[in-house]
Each structure stands twice: as structure tokens, then as C-alpha cells.
Amino acid sequence: MSAATPAPRRREVTGRGVRLAVWEQGAEDRPTVLLVHGYPDTHRVWDDVAAALAADHHVVRYDVRGAGASGRPARRRDYRLELLADDLFAVADAVSPGRPVHLVAHDWGSIQSWEAVTRPDARRRIASYTSLSGPCLDHVGHWIRRRMANPTPRHIGQLLNQLGHSWYIGAFHLPVVAPAAWRHGLAGRWDTVLRVAEGVTPRPEHPQPTLADDAVHGISLYRANMLPRLLRPRHRPTDVPVQLVGLRRDHYVGAALAEDLGRWVPDLRQHTLDAGHWSALLEKGPVVARLVGEFVAEREGRPLPAGPPAGQDGRRGPFAGKLAVVTGAGGGIGRATALAFAEQGADLALCDLDLAAAERTAELAGLLGATAHAWRVDVSDGPAVDAFAAEVAARQGVPDIVVNNAGIGHSGTFLETTEKEWQRVLDVNLWGVIHGCRAFGALMTERGRGGHIVNLASAAAYLPSKVLAAYATSKAAVLMLSDCLRAEMAGHGIGVSAICPGVVRTGITATTTFSGLDAAQQAARQKRVSKMYARRNYPPEKVADQILRAVAGRRAVVPVTFEARAARVLSRLAPGVLRAAARLDIGR
Incomplete structure (x- = not known):
């Protein structure tokens, strides 16, 4: 030069x-x-x-x-x-x-x-x-x-x-x-x-x-x-x-x-x-x-300018040439979302606490033609997420799409839920989203080419339940965070979507914790809730499809599943009904 x-x-x-x-x-x-x-x-x-x-x-x-x-x-x-x-x-x-x-x-x-x-x-x-x-x-x-x-x-x-x-x-x-x-x-x-x-x-x-x-x-x-x-x-x-x-x-x-x-x-x-x-x-x-x-x-066929971009292989699809980051990509909604983006032309940067699971997702994405790399990242660790963002930018470029999907389940009333349990749920479900938005949002605004951030909330964000005190609180915070962030990022051309699934058949039920139960009782409750979600039989691939639609259409809040949409309507038209239903011991 x-x-x-x-x-x-x-x-x-x-x-x-x-x-x-x-x-x-x-x-x-x-x-x-x-x-x-x-x-x-x-x-x-x-x-x-x-x-x-x-x-x-x-x-x-x-x-x-x-x-x-x-x-x-x-x-x-x-x-x-x-x-x-x-x-x-x-x-x-x-x-x-x-x-x-x-x-x-x-x-x-x-x-x-x-x-x-x-x-x-x-x-x-x-x-x-x-x-x-x-x-x-x-x-x-x-x-x-x-x-x-x-x-x-x-x-x-x-x-x-x-x-x-x-x-x-x-x-x-x-x-x-x-x-x-x-x-x-x-x-x-x-x-x-x-x-x-x-x-x-x-x-x-x-x-x-x-x-x-x-x-x-x-x-x-x-x-x-x-x-x-x-x-x-x-x-x-x-x-x-x-x-x-x-x-x-x-x-x-x-x-x-x-x-x-x-x-x-x-x-x-x-x-x-x-x-x-x-x-x-x-x-x-x-x-x-x-x-x-x-x-x-x-x-x-020449060397690319410094800082190689995503999508150099001429792949086709509505997301061709885009780089998507997906957290919690080792399974469930995260894996389904990663593969959906890969199928539509995007390349991927994936992370999960389970590195082997994230690498398996990357391998599956590779079979669809995507360039995909995997990292082990604890999203509750702010410096770790910052380091992850820096490595992605250096290796694959600044992402166009970020999906903050990683999350954990927890059931318990407010008084049953210990401080340690509150801390664990908020660290992953809320702070994990905050860390992802901050680390990648800064890179995207500095680049100046717009983009999209997707935050996984839940129907629990507007569907109160006395047995989901910590979980619902964390997801309601993600929903409000997304609204605030959307207003800030609009001037940079970066869209923000909050995805609110209802009952979806994923592995989260197998790892959900329950307040006040010993190990045997925890295992029994996990098995029962998993069966209930399996009977609902709503696959994570349908959630992934809604995520891609949200990015393409720059949609703000997306309730997924019938119960999520119905609860969204009731939260606006008849919130008293939901408050009354919150007293039920659902899932116990």
C-alpha cells in the first residue's frame, strides 16, 4: 500500500x-x-x-x-x-x-x-x-x-x-x-x-x-x-x-x-x-x-483487505455475507438458530459452556456450507465475553447479527429462592445478555454498518407466576433492556429484537433447578417437567425461524407459540386475569 x-x-x-x-x-x-x-x-x-x-x-x-x-x-x-x-x-x-x-x-x-x-x-x-x-x-x-x-x-x-x-x-x-x-x-x-x-x-x-x-x-x-x-x-x-x-x-x-x-x-x-x-x-x-x-x-482471488470479513465463499441466501454470533449454541434454540442462519448463507461464531456441544454445532453448520468457529464462554463473566468478542472480530470480523440466547431455568417462589439462586439466574439470564450487548454492540456501532441484536427473553417476561420469581424477573429485565437498547441503537442502524418463547421442547428443562428440593426431588421434578414440554412438542427450529424473521423484518418483540401470543394480548387487555393466574402452582 x-x-x-x-x-x-x-x-x-x-x-x-x-x-x-x-x-x-x-x-x-x-x-x-x-x-x-x-x-x-x-x-x-x-x-x-x-x-x-x-x-x-x-x-x-x-x-x-x-x-x-x-x-x-x-x-x-x-x-x-x-x-x-x-x-x-x-x-x-x-x-x-x-x-x-x-x-x-x-x-x-x-x-x-x-x-x-x-x-x-x-x-x-x-x-x-x-x-x-x-x-x-x-x-x-x-x-x-x-x-x-x-x-x-x-x-x-x-x-x-x-x-x-x-x-x-x-x-x-x-x-x-x-x-x-x-x-x-x-x-x-x-x-x-x-x-x-x-x-x-x-x-x-x-x-x-x-x-x-x-x-x-x-x-x-x-x-x-x-x-x-x-x-x-x-x-x-x-x-x-x-x-x-x-x-x-x-x-x-x-x-x-x-x-x-x-x-x-x-x-x-x-x-x-x-x-x-x-x-x-x-x-x-x-x-x-x-x-x-x-x-x-x-x-x-487476491488477499483480502486487513481484517477479513465474514462470508467470503460466495454462498447464497438472504444472510449471505453476514456473520452471526450465537451464544448458548450447544443445543436447543441456540443450535437450531445457528443452523438456520447457516442454511440461509450466514457464517457463524458460536459459544457455549459446553465446548464439545458448540463444536458439534459448528460441524453441522459446516455441512451446510458455513464457516463456523466455536468457543467455550461463560456469558455471566463480563471479561470473558469481552475477550470472546475481540477474538471473533480478529478472526472473522465484526458480526452483523448477535443472538444472546444462553440462559438457564429455575423454579421457586420468592421466599423459597435463595440469594445464591437469585444470583445464578440473574448472572446468566440478565448479565449474560448485558455482556453480549455491550461487547458486540460497541464493535458494531464503531464499524458503522448497522446490524441486529437478538435477545432471548420469554413469555414469562409478561406472564407472572409465583413459582418463577427469579426466572420471570430476569426475563422481564431482558425485555425492558431490549426496549431501551433499541432506542439507543436506532441512530446507528442496529435493530434489537426480544424473542419471547412459551413452552418449547429443549434441553433447558433437564437442567432447570428447583428451590427447596434435594437431589432426588430435583431429578424427579426435572423429569416430570421435561415430559410436559415434550407433550407440547413445539420444536426449537420453529423458534429459530421466528428469530430469522425478526432479523429480516427488524421486529421489536416476537412472542413465539400460541400461549406466548395469548399471554401477550392478555397482558395488555386484561392484566388482572394474568395476576390472578399467577397464584397457581403451575409446574409443581
Whole structure:
């Protein structure tokens, strides 16, 4: 890696009847990364990303037709997607004639890049494609058709939500209005718009001096392409490997637009960045560069940038490229959750007091294609959890998902439960969650790419029972902790879910302790309760499925099993009923 960022070198390339201004940085014998900007930007929007990539890559940027220092066609039809794609290939051929380029694009740059990567021979010239905040218009057209053909409440909600995001497209089709807005006020206040709406710190080089002209000419992008492609979508698959970087605070491109992308892109990797439409490049450029660098290195078979990430094997699934930490992974809900994540593409960092059991889970996950490592960790030991988090980060990277699952069962009334028993239950069930949230939450916020924390509570969190004093208290505390943490982590793009299972068939009943009983009585009670849970026959795999759904949908509180959902409703509508039922000696 060089000591200083290479200065850009300017050249010109002739596209389809237009002159294109091109800038290059870095050594030409390195992998070529071609950056394509959107509307109403120029190549300067990539400054931070290009600077971070240039030490290890040949970085190329250009002003697209109608923007910056490139030519400005006078006719609307000269802004059609097929011409923009031809420009892209002309630049790629000029700067990297004998080697395919790694394409990275944002906004309208991404829309026109989709046009290029979905051409039949694209794989010959494009080695990989990283897309930010710009879908393929043909894919969107099919996305709309499928939802109109099956107008479920969810589909209607998605359509209305995206319509709200896309209000400006209609304005851009009105004569006079949009050009006048840019010429008479909006261009001069664009830095204020970005600061207020996106949190972008003003800088001298952005917005560019040519913004008003760029914005007015760029309106033709919308008028020449939007309606034809949305109303008459073409079949546009691609075999180019694609990395889709979703932006959690994007005001223009909704996350639902990516739901059907897998049917068009067999080799798809997805990440979510806690950023807005423009702040992703102008405030978090190094983070974007890191994602691009990892993807390029993987495709080139080169060493990864320092600090290897999770998910380097090209596995597929909704959690492909993600790293999930699961505590208490040696069995029950922990093992089922770990294997469910592995089956959906995630890699794993697992821990349990029983190292052999955790290693067995890792072995099973490996059979599903996951990279999984196991540690022996006592989650009630704060320094041990801190050390575990540090080792995971060093070995596998900062996790995207953390499941604080480890827990123990205990039954006893308040007066029966000894101080030692209280301490044991709270140390594992509450402090274990606190330690996990603190150790991994700090790493996730520092990384700045969002994520999700899952805390295993219980229906006992809102279902009082006089014979579960310590256990119910610990789980109620986990539920409230999750609510408080969710509010704090929202600003970092990190979701928090509290999972509240009811009666689930796991091994926890075989190790549950009971106050006031000798060893023989303990064993008899454990056997009886285990039989009761077995008769209920609700498997941990169903809980795991709800955990994955909670992460995907960023759900706050998830009651699992019928009794958990019913108790949740009663706790809100008729809490007196639950207080009366709490007096029963259930389980005795």
C-alpha cells in the first residue's frame, strides 16, 4: 500500500457520439474499479471512495453524458439507457482493454450500469458489479406487475411506500417546473438540502459549480427512460456477480425493490449500510470502499483487505455475507438458530459452556456450507465475553447479527429462592445478555454498518407466576433492556429484537433447578417437567425461524407459540386475569 493517495490523471474517451471526461488513479496493473456517478452529481461524488481504493486498485471515474466536463447532448433521446451503457463500455475498453473491470455505481449511475451488466456478453467485460441505490428499471417494472397481479395488503403497502419515495419522478416529467426549480433556487441551496436531509458536512468541492446545468440536462435521464422501461419491462437477467448495498436511510429507493432480485441475479450478495442516499458516499466513503475492496479481492482471488470479513465463499441466501454470533449454541434454540442462519448463507461464531456441544454445532453448520468457529464462554463473566468478542472480530470480523440466547431455568417462589439462586439466574439470564450487548454492540456501532441484536427473553417476561420469581424477573429485565437498547441503537442502524418463547421442547428443562428440593426431588421434578414440554412438542427450529424473521423484518418483540401470543394480548387487555393466574402452582 502506497504512502500517499495517487493524484487523478485526466483523459478523454469518445462514447456513442459524445466526449467523456475520465479520471484515473492508482497503478494500472492493479484490478480496475470503474465508478459511475448518479444524478445530479459528477465524478467528484466518489472522491472519498476513490481515495480509499486507489492505493490497491486502478480507480477510474468519469462524468456521464450531460454532466460535469463531459459532452451535453441536446436531444432527449440521446440520454437513453442503451447509449449510456455504450458509454460505460467505451470507458472500460479504453482504460482496461485486456481485462474486465469491477463496476461500482450509485443512483442513476447504478440504473445505467444495470443496463450494461444485463447485456448477454457483459461477463466478458465486467468482473463484478456493486450497486448502491439504483435498481434496474426493467426489474422494477416486473416488480410492480407482480404486486399488481397479487394485490395482498403487504404488496399494496410496498407499492404505496415506493410511490411515496418516488414523488419527484412525476415532477421531473412536468414541463418547465423541474428546470425552473433547479435554476432558480434549488441548485444554490443544494448543500443545505444535503446537510439537513442527509447529515452531509458541507465541503468546498461539493456540490460542483456546474450543478444547475448538470441537473437540468440530467432531467432527460428520467424523461427518456422511466416510463418506457416501467411500462414495457424487458427480461434482464445477468450472470455477473452482484453486490447490492442497501442504504437504511435512503429517502428515494425503498428496500422492498430488492426483494425479487434473486430471480434475475443468481450470484447475489447483499449488505445494508446505515446511511442515506448521498451520505453513503459523502460521509461513509471509506466504509463503501471497504465493501468494494472485499468484493473485488474475492473475485480476483487476491488477499483480502486487513481484517477479513465474514462470508467470503460466495454462498447464497438472504444472510449471505453476514456473520452471526450465537451464544448458548450447544443445543436447543441456540443450535437450531445457528443452523438456520447457516442454511440461509450466514457464517457463524458460536459459544457455549459446553465446548464439545458448540463444536458439534459448528460441524453441522459446516455441512451446510458455513464457516463456523466455536468457543467455550461463560456469558455471566463480563471479561470473558469481552475477550470472546475481540477474538471473533480478529478472526472473522465484526458480526452483523448477535443472538444472546444462553440462559438457564429455575423454579421457586420468592421466599423459597435463595440469594445464591437469585444470583445464578440473574448472572446468566440478565448479565449474560448485558455482556453480549455491550461487547458486540460497541464493535458494531464503531464499524458503522448497522446490524441486529437478538435477545432471548420469554413469555414469562409478561406472564407472572409465583413459582418463577427469579426466572420471570430476569426475563422481564431482558425485555425492558431490549426496549431501551433499541432506542439507543436506532441512530446507528442496529435493530434489537426480544424473542419471547412459551413452552418449547429443549434441553433447558433437564437442567432447570428447583428451590427447596434435594437431589432426588430435583431429578424427579426435572423429569416430570421435561415430559410436559415434550407433550407440547413445539420444536426449537420453529423458534429459530421466528428469530430469522425478526432479523429480516427488524421486529421489536416476537412472542413465539400460541400461549406466548395469548399471554401477550392478555397482558395488555386484561392484566388482572394474568395476576390472578399467577397464584397457581403451575409446574409443581
